[in-house]
Amino acid sequence: MLDNLKGLTGYEESEFKDIWENAIFVVDTNVLLNFYKYTSKEATQSLLKILKSLKESDRLWVPYQVALEYFFNYESNMYKQKEGYLFLGDGLHKLKEEADKTLKRTQSDYPYINTNEFKFYIEQLAKLNNKLDKILKAELDKLPDTSEIKDDIKKLLEGIIGEPYDQTKIDRIESEGNDRYKHDIPPGFKDKGNKKKEGYRIYGNFKYQKIYGDLILWNQMIDKVMGSDNPKPMIFITEEKKEDWWEKDEKDNIKRPHPLLVQEFINKTNQKFFMYRTERFVQYAKKYLNINITEEQVKNVTKDVETIRTLEQKDDFNDLNDSNDYPTLINPSSYIKSFFSSSSRRERLVDFLPEEKIDEFYDRLDKTNNMEELYVWCLKQSRANISKRVKILLDRLSYYDPEEANLYYERLKPFIDKKPILPYMKLLRNIEILEEKMIEIESNKFKDIKH
Structure with a gap:
C-alpha cells in the first residue's frame, strides 16, 4: 500500500x-x-x-x-569561460587607456598644470597590465579544452x-x-x-x-x-x-x-x-x-x-517575469533583503510608484515571503516614472553642464535602455545625487542673478 x-x-x-x-x-x-x-x-x-x-x-x-x-x-x-576572461582583461586594460587620455587631455587643456608628477600612475598601470596578462594566460591555459x-x-x-x-x-x-x-x-x-x-x-x-x-x-x-x-x-x-x-x-x-x-x-x-x-x-x-x-x-x-x-543566478532572477524589464543583481537574495530592510529606501521606491499602486505595494509587502518577486513587481510598476525623472534631470543638467550630463547619461544608460545591468539601489542613489547637484547648481545660479 x-x-x-x-x-x-x-x-x-x-x-x-x-x-x-x-x-x-x-x-x-x-x-x-x-x-x-x-x-x-x-x-x-x-x-x-x-x-x-x-x-x-x-x-x-x-x-x-x-x-x-x-x-x-x-x-x-x-x-563562455574564455570570453569571460578576455572581457575581464580588456576591461582592465582600458583603465590604462583612459588614464593616458586623461593625462594627455589635461596637458592640452591645462598646460599650466605640472602633470609630470602624475606619470607614475600610468607607469604603475603598465606594470600591472603586464602582470595581468601573465595571470590571464595562466588562467586560460588551465581551462578545459x-x-x-x-x-x-x-x-x-x-x-x-x-x-x-x-x-x-x-x-x-x-x-x-x-x-x-x-x-x-x-x-x-x-x-x-x-x-x-x-x-x-x-x-x-x-x-x-x-x-x-x-x-x-x-x-x-x-x-x-x-x-x-x-x-x-x-x-x-x-x-x-x-x-x-x-x-x-x-x-x-x-x-x-x-x-x-x-x-x-x-x-x-x-x-x-x-x-x-x-x-x-x-x-x-x-x-x-x-x-x-x-x-x-x-x-x-x-x-x-x-x-x-x-554566476547564472543573475539570469534566473531575470526569468522571474520579463527577462529584460529590470536590473539583474550579483546576489539577488542578499541585495533585496538589504533593500527592503531600509525604511528610507522603501519610501524612496514608493515615490516612483504610480499613486494607484502604493496601497497595493504595502499590502504585498505585508503578505509576501517572496521579496524577489516583490522587487520585480516594483520595478515593472515604477519604470515609467523613473525613466521620466531621469530624463528631466539629465535635460536640466545638460543646460548647465553638457559634459557632466553626458557622464551621467552613460552611467544610467543601461536602465534607460532597459538592459538588465544596473542594481536598483545604485540607480536610486544616482538619481539622488543628480537631484542634489541640480539643487546646488540652480541655487547658485539664483544667487548670481540676485547679486
Missing part, C-alpha cells in the same frame, strides 16, 4: 541501494552544457569518467529531447540517444500539458509566462512549443521504461532547480524530487524514480558505483558546479 505514497514517504536505505545497483541513468541537457562552463579540467574529467563508466555498463541513456536541446545550444556555450569536450560528449552520446516522437504524439502531450499546467502538475508548469520559452522548436518532421519541452522529456523517460522488455528504476541527473521538478522548504532549499513526479513514474512504470543534481550524483556515484574517484575530485566538481550556479 505504501507504494502508492512513495512520493511522500520516500525510500528506505535498502531501496536506494537497490535503485543505484539496477537503475538506468538519464542525464539532462543542462548537465551536458555545464561541461563547457567548468574552469577545472579535473572536474570535467571526473564527471565524464563516471558517465563513460555507466555507458560501458549499458546503464546510461539520453532521451531524444535532451540530445536535441544540447545540439541546439552547445555552440553558444562553448567559449572545449573542442575536446565537444568531441568527448559526441562520443558519449553515440548509440544511447532515444528515438524522437512523431508529431501526433507531441500534439497529444501538448494538449495534456495545457491541462496539467493549469493545475501545476509537474514537470514544466513553471515555464508558463517565461519569455525565453515562447515560440516553437522546429526540427526534422516535427515541432513543439518550448514551454512543453520538459513534459516531452518526462514522457520519453517514462516510455523508455514502459517499453522495455527488462524495465528498471531510473535516476535523472539534472541542474534544474524549479518547483516543477523539486519540492522545496520555506527557505527555498531543495528537499527532494517533486512527490507527484515520483508517484507518477511508479504508477505508470511500476519502477522507482529518483533525481540528483550534479554534485550529489557524483558523491553517491563514489559510494554506490565503486568508481575510482577521489574525495578531492568530488570536491572539484562540487566547487565548479556551485560557481556556475552562482
